[in-house]
Amino acid sequence: MNLLNFPEIQSGLIPFVSSLILALVLHSRWPQWSALSALAGFYIGAASMGVLDLTPTRSANRIFLLGLGFVAVGSIVDIITNRSSNSLIRQICNPIGLVILAIVISVAWLIYSPLSRQGGMVMVGSLLSAIAWSALIAAGLLTLDRQPIRAYTAITFLALAIGICTALGASILLGQLAIGLSASCGALLLLTCFTNVQRVPLKFIAVAAFLCAAIGVSGVIFAKVTWLTLLLLAGVPLIVRLPLPVAWSRLAQASVVSLFAALAGSAAVSLALWQSAQSTSYY
DSSP states (O other): OOGGGSHHIIIIIHHHHHHHHHHHHHHHHOGGGGGGHHHHHHHHHHHHHTOOOOSTTSHHHHHHHHHHHHHHHHHHHHHHHHHOOOHHHHHHTOHHHHHHHHHHHHHHHHHHHHHHTTOHHHHHHHHHHHHHHHHHHHHHHHTTTTOHHHHHHHHHHHHHHHHHHHHHTTOHHHHHHHHHHHHHHHHHHHHHHTSOOOOOOHHHHHHHHHHHHHHHHHHHHHSSOOHHHHHHHTTHHHHTTSOOOTTSOHHHHHHHHHHHHHHHHHHHHHHHHHHHHHHHTTO
16 A cells, blocks of 8 residues: 555645755755745645646646746745835835736636636626635735734645635545645744744745635636635635734744634635535435
């Protein structure tokens, strides 16, 4: 029996351990790059599943390609804003606005082809819903970049809830990918509890926001996830902002914020579970 064939190992243990080891190594020498260990863990997990393919022949492959592209997008925006002392340039090159726009365009491109086959108001409604939800998720995560505990918690539990909902919606592949992202980011959350990390690099949070948005929308377009489920999931980046005593340790803060995020995510999972039971009851 090959343990690597178990989904729990492929989308849970392998991404988590890979991300944690790389994060520890990078944090000791190049802390500004340590967050990207979660991205590496995500791709290592996808490779262990046997689905990592960078040729743009299907939607999952395009997600992998665009995810790598957002490392460059985040890095370029970081360079532009950090090196410019001109306030006007900083306003024009607002990092959050630029990344949100890039995420919205990428998600729209990702789903445009299957939606175009539907045509009419169904296509327009789905496309606008995808754009609105992607922008909401991107804005919710990107504005947490100065709060690493809340940012990593939001990504971890948002990706986990997206994965479960998508798997219930009959897309095991997308579900495993989202759970792999959750496990990878969970390793960063654990590391952040015991270090003095002050900021989440834009080059990572941009990738994580895109992956969450892309997999969530793909769950609606290619599986049976509903827009109402995604609307509930949008509450995760919001609920982690609830105030906490500043005097608490990072571990205590992470524990309570995780509870908040789990409650928001479980609402969406409960709805997806109910909808899945309703659809199967007809057979």
